[in-house]
Amino acid sequence: MSGIQHASNQSIKPFKSGEEYLYAMKEDLAEWLGDLYNIDIDVNNILEMLETGALLCAHANNVTRVADDFLKRSGPSEIQMPASGVTFISSAHPTTFLARDNVTNFINWCRKEMSIPDVLMFETDDLVLRKNEKNFVLCLLEVARRASRFGMASPVLIQLEQEIEEEIREEMEDLPAQPKPQKRLINIQNLDEMVLH
Structure with a gap:
């Protein structure tokens, strides 16, 4: 079977489930964070590496610096720019109040400094207790x-989005x-007569 025929028999949707897509997003984020901060992070430990909020807050401070x-x-x-960073406790342990405070500080920074809309926000428990990884x-x-x-x-996902937007x-x-279509004036009296008939 030729490559074209094989491709036409495959689904256009690259992932069969939302779980597979979430896995791919986490994999991409882990690779990006690993490269950005020279840390040993992968798709299997990304949540553990971020659950204390320390790396998230350090990232927020780095974004503010950039x-x-x-x-x-x-x-x-004209672009919304963060003007201030985040205070955090780097020695926080997972699921402690200090970790929850760090994550909450990151969330507040996202809302106030980056103007992330609520529909794209997460709650502290979404990360700390793994209630909603997707958010x-x-x-x-x-x-x-x-x-x-x-x-x-x-x-990479963001880079691909940007390339597609540029091509479009x-x-x-x-x-x-x-040419813009010209608007026709409607004779309301004739319209009333048509409705009556």
């Missing part, structure tokens, strides 16, 4: 997406301008 450098280089921007992963991806606007390295933008620019 944003500040961007502003110094390029001047004022946590989506929030972290959104932070990466927004930080990439001012020059921070981003996960270029295709739209290449299309000939379409």
Whole structure:
């Protein structure tokens, strides 16, 4: 069977379940964080590495630093930029109050400094108690997406999104301008007569 025939027999959807997609997102985030901070993190230990909130808060502070450098280089921007970092306890242990405070501080930073909408936010227990990994992963991806606007390295998924958006933008620019349809005035009296008949 040729490659084209084989591909046409396969589903267009690359993952069979939401769990597989979540796994792929976690894998991408782990690789990105590992490269960004030179740490030993993978898809199997990503939640354990982040559950104290210390790395998340350190990341928030790094994003704030990159944003500040961007502003110094390029001047004022229309992009929402974080202006302050996060305080945290680096020695926090998993599931302790200190860990929960760290995660809560990161969540507050996401809301206030990055303006992440509530639909993409997670709750402390989503990470600390693994109640909803998906919300946590989506929030972290959104932070990466927004930080990439001012020059921070981003996960592969975000890079692919940006490439697709750029291709679509270029295709739209290449299309000939379409004339806007002219609006016709409707004679309301005739419309009333038509409704009556």
